[in-house]
Amino acid sequence: MSAAEPPQGANCAPAGGSEARGPDGPSRGRTCESEARASFDTPRAWGDRTVERILDRARWAPSGDNSQPWRFEVVADDHVIVHGHDTREWCVYDIDGRPSQLAHGALLETIAIAAREQGLTATATRRSDRPDARPQFDVRFAPGNAIAGEPLAEAIERRAVQRRALRMRALQPPEKAALQAAVGDGYEVRWLEGASRATMALLLFHYAKLRLVAPEAYAVHRDVIAWNSRFSETKVPDAAIGLDPLTTRLMAWIMQRWSRVEFFNRYLAGTVAPRVQLDLVPGLACAAHFLIVAKREPTTIDDYVAAGRAMQRMWLTATTLDLWVQPEMTPLIFAAYVRRDRVFSRKPGIESRARKLATRLQQIVGDDARRAVFMGRIGAGSAPRARSLRRPLAELLVR
Numbered sequence: 222m223s224a225a226e227p228p229q230g231a232n233c234a235p236a237g238g239s240e241a242r243g244p245d246g247p248s249r250g251r252t253c254e255s256e257a258r259a260s261f262d263t264p265r266a267w268g269d270r271t272v273e274r275i276l277d278r279a280r281w282a283p284s285g286d287n288s289q290p291w292r293f294e295v296v297a298d299d300h301v302i303v304h305g306h307d308t309r310e311w312c313v314y315d316i317d318g319r320p321s322q323l324a325h326g327a328l329l330e331t332i333a334i335a336a337r338e339q340g341l342t343a344t345a346t347r348r349s350d351r352p353d354a355r356p357q358f359d360v361r362f363a364p365g366n367a368i369a370g371e372p373l374a375e376a377i378e379r380r381a382v383q384r385r386a387l388r389m390r391a392l393q394p395p396e397k398a399a400l401q402a403a404v405g406d407g408y409e410v411r412w413l414e415g416a417s418r419a420t421m422a423l424l425l426f427h428y429a430k431l432r433l434v435a436p437e438a439y440a441v442h443r444d445v446i447a448w449n450s451r452f453s454e455t456k457v458p459d460a461a462i463g464l465d466p467l468t469t470r471l472m473a474w475i476m477q478r479w480s481r482v483e484f485f486n487r488y489l490a491g492t493v494a495p496r497v498q499l500d501l502v503p504g505l506a507c508a509a510h511f512l513i514v515a516k517r518e519p520t521t522i523d524d525y526v527a528a529g530r531a532m533q534r535m536w537l538t539a540t541t542l543d544l545w546v547q548p549e550m551t552p553l554i555f556a557a558y559v560r561r562d563r564v565f566s567r568k569p570g571i572e573s574r575a576r577k578l579a580t581r582l583q584q585i586v587g588d589d590a591r592r593a594v595f596m597g598r599i600g601a602g603s604a605p606r607a608r609s610l611r612r613p614l615a616e617l618l619v620r
């Protein structure tokens with residue numbers, strides 16, 4: 222059993238499941254269209270069908286705050302409708318739906334990889350008549366060419382975020398070449414290493430303050446962190462976020478009320494310890510920070526879904542190379558809000574802070590900030606001892 226594997230019967234946060242706003246998202250149980258189609262399988266017990274095996278692997282795709290913004294409608298053995306949603310109603314990091322769209326791309330890429338493992342190709346088409354906040358994708362499976370294994374498939378469940386310190390050994394040219402190849406021709410991986418690593422660590426340290434003093438971000442963190450746990454099916458366990466045990470316990474208590482957060486921030490420099498542990502130290506302790514930069518500025522939902530596919534190929538490739546990744550999306554998200562004049566906080570001073578930080582990001586990465594679709598840090602190291610799990614497939618199926 223790897224360190225990241227949960228023990229049998231691990232204590233997981235309860236699966237929510239009411240049709241409502243909030244991190245639990247929409248529930249299963251809606252009746253959807255269905256049609257008879259040629260099948261790859263003769264009828265067997267539930268869970269034995271190829272399509273279910275593919276979806277059972279694909280649900281391990283990453284999503285912001287483990288939101289899993291998707292449900293699956295199995296129309297036939299060769300046809301699944303992915304019902305996507307975003308989290309703009311409650312998540313300050315997703316008010317344009319872009320991170321959710323990246324996650325949808327990651328899911329579709331993982332479906333394609335899991336399908337290839339079964340000797341099938343998967344083709345996904347977005348339905349153009351659905352609103353961007355609730356996209357739907359028709360995924361059709363067809364017999365594929367027999368291929369000699371699918372190298373990324375073994376990494377699907379092993380891939381996990383490592384938010385703690387990584388080794389600082391530089392990435393080797395073959396590792397960088399494999400990661401660049403993984404994102405494909407439409408993107409370039411830009412590396413920030415050596416002295417730039419410290420510059421990025423400091424930038425993240427400043428961005429973390431924005432995250433910790435904005436009431437809108439507080440509401441998200443309070444709801445998406447599973448306190449006192451190492452594993453969670455629906456949230457991010459507190460043991461996976463990178464704090465030491467004492468600070469974790471203190472944060473768990475403080476985070477119960479916004480008034481406590483404000484008090485600690487104002488009188489006890491409450492943001493310093495978490496920012497050092499969550500951003501500064503890991504920002505320094507890694508091989509490099511990186512940006513996935515699109516060659517053409519992304520503007521549409523399809524651009525972000527395609528970028529999510531590239532992100533997942535790179536992340537899975539990193540896993541096969543025994544490298545760990547932590548996304549660092551805050552700078553890109555808030556810099557985009559500044560560019561688009563998006564109002565995201567009611568608290569005075571937050572938006573001017575975001576403008577200053579966007580200028581600083583621009584000074585570091587130049588015009589890449591505008592075309593960057595994903596940012597993170599990477600390095601060799603040990604597997605995380607705590608991680609997000611996923612909702613069971615049965616809960617993700619709509620009938």
Ligand SMILES: Cc1cc2nc3c(=O)[nH]c(=O)nc-3n(C[C@H](O)[C@H](O)[C@H](O)COP(=O)(O)O)c2cc1C
Pocket residue numbers: 281283284285286287288320321323324327380381382384456457547548549550551608609610
């Ligand atoms: C689009 C996107 C943005 C993310 N942003 C962040 C981030 O800024 N910081 C972070 O620590 N994790 C981030 N994550 C990682 C998710 O929290 C993580 O994938 C999810 O909790 C599932 O955990 P796992 O990847 O370890 O299986 C992001 C993931 C995605 C797909």
